[in-house]
Amino acid sequence: MRLYLLALNPTDSVTEGFLPAADRLGLAVTVLTDQPDAHRTAYRHLAAPPEVLPCEVRDFREVVGLVSRHHAPDAVFSNSDHLQTQTALAAEYFGLPAKDWRAALRAKNKAQLRRHLAAVGLDTVRAVELAPGQPVSGIDPPFPCVVKPREGVASEDVALVADAAELAAHCAAVRQRRPQDALVVEEFLAGELHTLETLGDGTRRHVLGGFRTRISPPPHFVEEALEFVPEHPRPVVDQVLAQLDALGVGLGACHTEFVVQPDGRARIIEVNYRAIGDQCDLMLARLLDIPFFEHVLRVHLGEPLPAELGARTGRHGHNRAVLADRAGTLTAAPAAQEYEKDGVQLVYRPFRTVGEHHVHHRTNRDYLGVVWAVGDDRRAVDGAVEAFLAANRWEITP
Missing domain, CATH: 3.30.1490.20 (ATP-grasp fold, A domain)
Incomplete structure (x- = not known):
């Protein structure tokens, strides 16, 4: 069976999550991208690197044409924010399981999202x-x-x-x-920022939990830390799910950001119709101890989700970004690493390499790397993250 995966730049979600999952499922993978050299470089270390073909993936017509000239598809999939509508249209063209392209467009286009939720009477911003x-x-x-x-x-x-x-x-x-x-x-929608992570097959939907998000002080909105929340209050979840239903979200993974106001009202900030990124999806799979990436790919192959995912409960997860506080060249930083100590699994992944020069964006683009940990004891998990940050150094030279 062949999976066509549409992508722009390489991401950890694909390199560490979806491609290994596709290999475990026995899928032949063809990556379509407008940055083929970057993807070939990113996949050199994989045991079974996918086929990479250049394609103007922002244009669904080019995607349809290339796939038609190549091998017959069994699934067309993307985890890119920018490519959900194009992917949905291409999958629908070939008669494959597909997200509703209208839902993908509503989620991506923030103005359309606001208009639609207001039109159906669920929320007016x-x-x-x-x-x-x-x-x-x-x-x-x-x-x-x-x-x-x-x-x-x-x-x-x-x-x-x-x-x-x-x-x-x-x-x-x-x-x-x-x-x-x-x-x-x-x-401005005031309130504590949260996320809701869902996974659906078009008929059945599982709520995987969510995160409590700490953001930088105004005027910018940089995500600095995320802590796993196994269950948001039921009335809050019901409000968010009602809005996702109205938008047409149903197939695959969805990462929704929302605030809860003092009166208990849940207000959506944005809907990302794909898996959460910045290593949080990889942390979520480890935390819940489920084949998350395989489940996502299976529903795009037309397979139903099980009634129960068998997720592990009672665990804590903490994801922390290491942020650049100025422009300059990264001259010192730890290498990627992963280890387990005292019942806590800790992972660090760099987002920039030593020697790279960057401007100061004041956005998530300032991430130098991300460290995350999971375990049964919250204090031990939080302590492991703090200890890692204290034991390592990141230096930026102007």
Whole structure:
């Protein structure tokens, strides 16, 4: 059986998660990407590197054409935020299990997500969509408000602005970097930030738990740490699931970010119709002790999920980012490592290599690496992460 996997840049989710899972399932994998050299380099260490073909994956017509000229597909899949709609359309073209492309579009397009949830009467967030070049002076948002690229990721160019002057300045700065991108200006949804991780086969849906997310101080929204939450309060989960149902989310993994307000109301921040990233999906699989990546691939092959996943309970997980606090060249950092000590499994993965120079983004793009740990004792898990951070050093030279 052949799996076509669509990707932009290489990610740990694919390299460490989905490709090994595909190998365990006996699948032949063809990676379609617009960055073939980067993927071939990323997969050199794998026992069975996949076939990598260059393709304009942002255009579903190019995907359909290439697959039609190559081997017959059994599944078309992507874990990229940017490629869910294209993947859904290509899979549907070949009559394969597919996400509803409308749901994929609603999740990716933050303005459309707001409009749809308001139209079905589930949640109304005051939001304005700004087309490229559209004057900011003509809108009247509630301050403070959040400005974000309509189809952005990784908190990039997202900021909280306090007044009209800050709004104009931030929009102008973003448009210098990405002049062709539409923006969304929306009311600030205050509350503690959480995630809900779900897995569905189109009929049955499992809630895998979620995370409590610590973010950086305003005006930016950088995810600094995530702690596993086995079960959110049932009324909160029901509200989030109702909104996912209204959006049409059903097949595969979904990572939803939301806040809970003092009155218990759950307000969605964004829906990422794929597995959670930045090593959290790998941590989740280890934490729950389930073949998470295999389950995701199986549903895209048309197989139903089991009634019970057999997830391990009573464990704690802690994911912590190591962030650059300035621009410069990374001149010292620990290597990738993994070990178990005193009942705690700890993993560290670098996101930058020593010698790389980067600007300071003030987003998740500033991650130098991620350390995570899982175990039965929360204090031991948290302590292992703190001990690792204290024992290692990351140096940036301007």
